[in-house]
Amino acid sequence: MALSVDELKAAIIEKATKAPKPQLYIKDFYACDADSKPRVIKNVANDLVKEGKLMFWSSGSTTMYALPSRIKNEETRPQD
Amino acid sequence: MGYDPKNPMVDRITDIGPPHFEQFYPQVVKDNKGKWLYHEVVQAGVLVHVSESGAECYTVRVGSARLISIEHIRELCDIADAHCDGFLRFTTRNNVEFMVDNKAKVQPLLDDLASRGNKFPVGGTGACISNCVHTQGWIHCHTPATDASGVVKAVMDELFDHFVNMDLPAKVKMALACCLNMCGAVHCSDIAILGVHRKPPMVDHDAISGLCELPLAISACPLGAVKPFKATNSAGEEVKSVTVNAERCMFCGNCYTMCPAMPLADPDGDGIAILVGGKVSNAKSNPTFSKMVIPFLPNTPPRWPETVAAVKNILETYAKDANQYERIGEWAARIGWEMFFEKTGIPFTMKSIDDYRLAYDTWRTTTNFKFTSHCK
Amino acid sequence: MPKHDTPLMDELEKGPWPSFVTDLKRQAETKPECWDILGQMELSFKDRITHWKHGGIVGVFGYGGGIVGRYSDSPKQFPGVAHFHTVRLNQPSSKFYSSAKLRDICNLWEKYGSGMTNMHGSTGDLVLLGTRTENLEPLFYDLTHDLKQDLGGSGSNLRTPACCIGSARCEWSCYDTASICHHLTMHYQDEIHRPAFPYKFKFKFSGCPNDCVASIARSDFALIGTWKDDIRIDQDAVQGYIKGDYKPNGGARAKSKPFDIDEDVLALCPTACMRMKDNKLQIDNKNCTRCMFCLNMMPRALRPGVIKGASILCGAKAPILDGAQLATLIIPFVEVTADNEYENIIEVIESIWDWWMEAGKNRERLGETMQRLGLPTFLKVMDVTPIPQHIKIPRENPYVFWTDEEVPGGFERDIREFRKKHAQ
Numbered sequence: 001m002a003l004s005v006d007e008l009k010a011a012i013i014e015k016a017t018k019a020p021k022p023q024l025y026i027k028d029f030y031a032c033d034a035d036s037k038p039r040v041i042k043n044v045a046n047d048l049v050k051e052g053k054l055m056f057w058s059s060g061s062t063t064m065y066a067l068p069s070r071i072k073n074e075e076t077r078p079q080d
Numbered sequence: 081m082g083y084d085p086k087n088p089m090v091d092r093i094t095d096i097g098p099p100h101f102e103q104f105y106p107q108v109v110k111d112n113k114g115k116w117l118y119h120e121v122v123q124a125g126v127l128v129h130v131s132e133s134g135a136e137c138y139t140v141r142v143g144s145a146r147l148i149s150i151e152h153i154r155e156l157c158d159i160a161d162a163h164c165d166g167f168l169r170f171t172t173r174n175n176v177e178f179m180v181d182n183k184a185k186v187q188p189l190l191d192d193l194a195s196r197g198n199k200f201p202v203g204g205t206g207a208c209i210s211n212c213v214h215t216q217g218w219i220h221c222h223t224p225a226t227d228a229s230g231v232v233k234a235v236m237d238e239l240f241d242h243f244v245n246m247d248l249p250a251k252v253k254m255a256l257a258c259c260l261n262m263c264g265a266v267h268c269s270d271i272a273i274l275g276v277h278r279k280p281p282m283v284d285h286d287a288i289s290g291l292c293e294l295p296l297a298i299s300a301c302p303l304g305a306v307k308p309f310k311a312t313n314s315a316g317e318e319v320k321s322v323t324v325n326a327e328r329c330m331f332c333g334n335c336y337t338m339c340p341a342m343p344l345a346d347p348d349g350d351g352i353a354i355l356v357g358g359k360v361s362n363a364k365s366n367p368t369f370s371k372m373v374i375p376f377l378p379n380t381p382p383r384w385p386e387t388v389a390a391v392k393n394i395l396e397t398y399a400k401d402a403n404q405y406e407r408i409g410e411w412a413a414r415i416g417w418e419m420f421f422e423k424t425g426i427p428f429t430m431k432s433i434d435d436y437r438l439a440y441d442t443w444r445t446t447t448n449f450k451f452t453s454h455c456k
Numbered sequence: 457m458p459k460h461d462t463p464l465m466d467e468l469e470k471g472p473w474p475s476f477v478t479d480l481k482r483q484a485e486t487k488p489e490c491w492d493i494l495g496q497m498e499l500s501f502k503d504r505i506t507h508w509k510h511g512g513i514v515g516v517f518g519y520g521g522g523i524v525g526r527y528s529d530s531p532k533q534f535p536g537v538a539h540f541h542t543v544r545l546n547q548p549s550s551k552f553y554s555s556a557k558l559r560d561i562c563n564l565w566e567k568y569g570s571g572m573t574n575m576h577g578s579t580g581d582l583v584l585l586g587t588r589t590e591n592l593e594p595l596f597y598d599l600t601h602d603l604k605q606d607l608g609g610s611g612s613n614l615r616t617p618a619c620c621i622g623s624a625r626c627e628w629s630c631y632d633t634a635s636i637c638h639h640l641t642m643h644y645q646d647e648i649h650r651p652a653f654p655y656k657f658k659f660k661f662s663g664c665p666n667d668c669v670a671s672i673a674r675s676d677f678a679l680i681g682t683w684k685d686d687i688r689i690d691q692d693a694v695q696g697y698i699k700g701d702y703k704p705n706g707g708a709r710a711k712s713k714p715f716d717i718d719e720d721v722l723a724l725c726p727t728a729c730m731r732m733k734d735n736k737l738q739i740d741n742k743n744c745t746r747c748m749f750c751l752n753m754m755p756r757a758l759r760p761g762v763i764k765g766a767s768i769l770c771g772a773k774a775p776i777l778d779g780a781q782l783a784t785l786i787i788p789f790v791e792v793t794a795d796n797e798y799e800n801i802i803e804v805i806e807s808i809w810d811w812w813m814e815a816g817k818n819r820e821r822l823g824e825t826m827q828r829l830g831l832p833t834f835l836k837v838m839d840v841t842p843i844p845q846h847i848k849i850p851r852e853n854p855y856v857f858w859t860d861e862e863v864p865g866g867f868e869r870d871i872r873e874f875r876k877k878h879a880q
Contacts, residue, residue, distance in 0.1 A: 021293045025818045026612070026651055038813035039652070046650040049518060056520035056611075056651065057513055061261070061337060062819055063520045063611030063651035071513065083597035093600035094518060095645035097546060101634050104552035109624050116627035118755040121707035129625055137625060145476040147585070149483035149490075150562035150571045157555035157562075168558075170551040170575050172620070172669050179625070199474050206708030215578065218500035219493070220526060220542065220585060222508040227500065229476050230468055237471030246710040262774035263578045268673035268782075291510075300819075302777040334777060340510030347504035360673045362665035362680075364726055364749040367672050367782055381501040382467040404712060405705065405724065405753070437778060 002035040008044045013053060013067075022070035023057045029065070106167040108137045108181035124246050125202035126186060138186050139179050142193060143201040143211050143236075143243060146174040147219060147229045152199070159200075163189040173211045173253070175204050203244035207251055209395065211243070212236055214256040215263045217275075223333055224258035225275030225350040226379050232256055234383040235273070235391055242395065249402040249411070252395065253359070260332050268358040270408040271391055272370045279349035280329040281342035285311040285321045288341035294322060297339035303328045306335050306342075330436070352377045352387050356394055357409030365410050373420070375431040390426075397424045422452040459488070460495035464502060480572065487571035489536030493586065496534045514541055514589050516596040520651040522607025523592060536570075539588040543569070543595065544581035544608035546641065546648070549634035550621045551576065560603050568595040579658065580618030580669075581608035606645075612655050614647035619661035620668040628751060629663025630681030630764035631792035637661045639798055640805075653809070654816035654825075664760065665748045671772070671783070676822040677805060678769040678783045679792065685761035686741040687750070693757035694737045706755045721753050765791045768804060770834075771823030781823040784831065786838065788845050804838070811837040 003011065011032035016024060029041050045065055048054040057064045057071060084090060102110070112131035119129040127139040144152075156176055160168040163185060169177045178189060193200040204211050212235060215221065217228030235254070242248060255266035256273040266272040288294070298306045305328035311321035322342075324335075335342045354377070358370030373394075377386040394408075401423055402411035412420040421428045434442045458481070468477045477494070484490035496507050507529050514525035524542045531538035545561070561582070565571060570586030577583040587595065599605060608616035617640055620626070622633030640659060641648065647657075660671030663681040671678035696702045697715055704715040717737075722730045726747055729740040737757070739750075751758045768790060769783035790800055808822065811834075816825040826834045835842055860867045 021295060023293060023296070025654070027654060027813075027816075027818055030814070037810070039809070042650075042652050042813075043646075046520075046646070049520070049650070055513075056515060058515065058520065058525075058611045061611065061656065063613065065651075083594040085593070088517060088593055091601070092518075092597075094606075095649060096600060096604065096606045097642045097645055098548050098638070099557065099605050101549035101552050101638060104548055104554050104557065105624060109552075113625075114623040114632070116623070116625065117759075118627055119706055120703060120755070124710060129627070139625070143474065144575065145474045145479065146574050146576075147476045147479075148573055148575055149479045150565050150573065151483050151486070152479050153558055153562050153573065153575065157558050160555045166555040168553060168555070169621070170553075172551075172580075172618075174575065176575075198472055201472065201474065206705070206710075213578065216574075218497055218506050218508075220508065220540065222506060222510045222526065224506050230497075230501065233468050233471070233473055233475060233477075236473035240472040243473075246708060248709075251708070257774075261776055265578075265670040265673040265774070267774055267780040268670065332776060336510070343510075345505050350505070358673075360667050360670040362667065362672075362745075362747045363752055364724060364747060367667070369780055369782070379504045381504060382464040404709070405720065 002040070003033045005044055005047075008033055008036060008041065009048060009053075012041075012045055012048060016054060016065065016067045016070075022066045023064040024066065025064055104167060104169075106137075106165060106179045106181070108135055109179065111135060112137065121206045121246070122186075124208065124244055125205055126190075127205060128183075135181065136183065137179055137181060138183060139177050140186065140189055140193070140202060141171070141204045142176045142178070143204055144174055144176055145229065145233065146211075146214065155196070155199070159189070159192060162192065171204075173204070173213050175211050176200075201240070201244060206246040207248045208244075208246045209239050209242040209248065210251060210253045212254040212256055212273075213266075215258045217258040221258055223261065223336060223345075225260075225277045225333075225345065226258050226352050227381065228256055228258045230381055231273060231352070231384050231387060234385075234388050238388045238392055239395065242399075248395075248399050250405050250407050252398075252408060254391075261337070265360065267355070267369055268360045268367060269370050270356065270359065271394060272355040272358065273387060273391065274353045274355060275350065276353045276376065277331040277333055277344050277346070277350050278376065279344060279346045280305075280324050280326045280331065281333075281335055281344040283309075283311070283322055283324065284341040284343070285313045285319055286315075288321045288339070289319055291341045292339035294320060294339075297322055297335050297342060300335045300338040302332065302334065303330055305329050347379065351379050352384070354387070354390055354394070357407075357412050359407050359409055364405075365407070365413075368409055370409075371412075371417075373424075373426055373432070375429070393426075394424055416450050418450050418452045418454060421454065428454060458484075458494075459491035460498060462494050462498040465494055465498050483571045487566070489570050489586070490572065492534040492536030493540075493570065493572065496528060496530065496537055499530065499533075508540070514592060516592050516607070519607060519649045521610040521613040521649060524610055525589075526586075537586060540570070540586040541589065541592065543584040543587060543592070544577065544610060544616065545584065545599070546606050546608040546616050547576055547580055547582045547618075549619055549637045549641075550624060551580070552624070557603075564595065564598055564603060567598075579608070579615050581616045607649065609648040609656075612651040612653050613649065613657075614644050614652065615656050615658045616648065617641050617659040617661070618669055620663050622661075622663045626663060627755065628666065628681075628748070628760060630683055630760055631663060631679075631766055632794070633661040633663045633679075633681070635794055636679070636792060636798055636801070639794065640802075643802070653813060655819050655821055657809075657812075657822065659805075665746060666752070672769060673780075673782060674772050674774065675783065676771060676773070677808065678772060679766045679801070680769060681760075681764065681766045681792075682746050682789065683761035684763040684765070684789060687739050687744065687746075687761060688759040689737055689739065690757050690759075691736055694754065695735075697754050697757060702754075702756055705753050721750050725750060765789050768801075770808065771821070771826045773821040773823045778824060778827070781827070783823070784826065785845055786835070786840060788843070807838050 309323035355370035574583035619633035619637035660675035772783035
């Protein structure tokens with residue numbers, strides 16, 4: 001049976017917290033619940049962004065997800 | 081009210097999409113949408129579309145640099161207000177189109193455009209060199225192997241007569257991409273100007289752990305040339321990094337896209353390749369990719385004379401030799417690529433032979449060929 | 457007053473083509489950061505290399521696309537372009553504007569940005585070039601509240617859809633490209649603004665096989681207009697072309713040799729399906745592939761049929777990484793009508809997405825997934841019956857992937873039974 005939205009949110013946050021790399025592809029979250037359709041998982045991940053619990057990380061051509069606390073930011077990086 | 085930084089989410093509006101196009105249609109377009117019978121190019125840069133109602137829509141097409149200022153856009157608006165009831169549109173190839181509903185309104189519009197210096201060249205229709213669509217280059221891009229706006233300006237200056245006169249065998253669509261990522265369909269252009277790198281990426285061992293996720297950098301390489309590596313940084317510490325097998329590098333820059341600590345741009349390494357003979361239209365012959373005929377020309381700002389001369393040579397040879405209504409790729413296919421190299425005088429080298437995946441599809445497997453000066 | 461010496465850039469003020477350098481200088485009078493754009497560009501011309509740093513994580517809150525971050529690598533020298541982010545505005549279908557709308561956009565960009573733009577980016581967005589991080593949220597607020605418009609796509613999103621001019625001003629358009637482009641743009645706002653896919657996904661809509669938005673070369677989902685019945689012929693107009701009353705090819709050439717219908721049209725028809733009989737043009741429509749060549753040559757005489765719709769082709773992309781791909785024909789003909797709110801097309805799009813989101817690898821375009829897993833797999837998941845239209849030529853190798861169920865008796869066999877009749 002597919003996880004509830006709240007269970008799915010918890011599983012996604014856990015994944016984003018424990019993953020060895022901070023940036024995750026949307027596909028990395030599919031494993032959080034094999035019974036939920038990719039588009040459901042995508043919607044829940046994007047809701048977490050709206051709630052401020054995840055953030056988008058973009059190379060311009062590719063967009064990934066990350067916990068805000070784990071991300072390296074250009075403007076917080078020391079400037080020469 | 082306006083934006084309140086303390087309450088950024090108050091009254092937030094999202095996902096409303098673009099404005100509806102219909103409010104921007106000139107009246108003659110609104111009245112005749114779906115009713116057009118035929119069109120004709122009246123003179124270079126001027127089209128007429130005739131509706132079954134008898135209505136006519138005259139369009140004046142004007143080239144633009146694509147990289148334009150709001151002052152320039154405001155001037156476009158002034159022209160639209162003076163002649164076109166305040167409407168205008170842009171084409172896929174970065175031209176501006178002014179539409180009027182009456183032939184008598186065309187000449188005053190042309191006169192107005194001509195009175196404004198060289199800002200608004202009228203052309204880009206029919207058997208001409210199209211406006212050269214292009215990418216950002218040094219004005220904004222972080223991965224370019226060449227500039228875009230500067231090269232295009234230099235090339236368009238030289239080919240200007242072919243933009244304002246419809247004197248070619250058929251239309252020639254030209255495009256520039258400043259690296260292999262090709263933000264734009266240059267891979268199916270009659271003439272494509274492509275920025276290429278020729279040096280493998282350097283690895284910044286001091287910065288890599290702070291900037292990159294190593295697995296992303298490693299998996300970015302299509303040929304497996306990027307491998308994990310224990311390196312020593314400038315502080316003498318051992319750090320987890322990557323190494324690049326230069327022999328396998330195809331200079332695509334995909335690793336740099338994923339990892340800022342692997343820059344590959346270089347003043348002498350980078351330059352321009354020329355590809356020809358592609359098209360997207362299905363008319364007469366199938367859509368096809370452009371083929372690389374010049375693997376490298378140097379970056380020589382401000383006017384890139386080698387690139388300008390190469391493009392001009394291909395264009396002039398084609399203009400002299402091709403049949404009417406024949407696109408560059410159709411011409412080259414008819415005369416044979418050996419004749420293309422013979423007639424253009426472009427040197428054929430080992431680099432002109434494909435050695436990437438599926439290269440075999442491009443090798444000649446027939447005795448049907450023409451004897452040219454290449455056969456010694 | 458110029459802030460930097462720009463002798464190399466100044467060279468690009470010469471010549472007949474409009475000069476972006478002259479334009480930048482003009483803009484710099486009111487937006488002095490343009491001097492720094494010129495200055496950094498001059499340095500790039502001198503050094504023959506870019507001076508923009510890699511990427512950057514900027515955006516407006518809740519959106520995963522629409523802004524591309526950019527920073528100068530020489531901010532002390534060129535403080536005006538220390539931050540130089542681009543903002544992609546979703547363009548109206550077919551890029552029609554009123555001067556009022558454009559002036560509003562100019563005023564917005566005068567307030568928040570450098571004053572420089574791209575009209576337009578390659579995908580189709582109106583690109584505002586160069587602003588600072590702290591301006592992004594206020595700009596977005598004004599954009600949505602005052603201008604009542606929105607950002608386009610970037611990243612692993614549905615990219616901003618684009619279309620040709622369509623039936624608004626083209627007699628060849630076989631469906632209303634602008635309407636479906638707008639409808640689907642609105643329908644998929646979430647997919648445009650937030651990442652949804654393994655990689656980017658592009659829709660492009662061309663009204664006829666001339667394909668003026670190059671959909672067949674660069675879109676994952678290309679809808680290209682076509683028709684099912686006979687080309688409509690006006691025989692009087694055909695005679696008009698023969699007599700030289702009308703300019704061939706819609707007047708595309710300033711000077712043409714006298715029009716010869718045999719040489720210039722009939723002989724060049726790729727399917728050789730046209731002939732003149734008793735001074736009348738005949739077309740063997742059964743054998744016509746609707747390539748548009750004869751229509752392009754004689755627009756007054758020939759028109760598409762009346763049963764119009766579109767073909768769906770999938771999987772085009774530029775070369776990175778495994779080489780460029782043109783789109784592959786998947787569905788030869790669909791009706792395109794607002795009457796059903798494009799339900800039949802939406803159904804096709806969503807079957808593609810449901811499959812690709814699962815099967816596609818990260819950073820793999822649809823065409824690459826199709827190539828890796830095969831066209832037969834794609835047709836199966838799309839529930840499309842294979843037809844010869846799907847291929848250029850039949851397969852040339854004999855390696856058919858038969859399955860257990862397809863072979864009588866299945867794959868399981870007993871080697872000992874076999875050996876009873878066939879000694880080792």
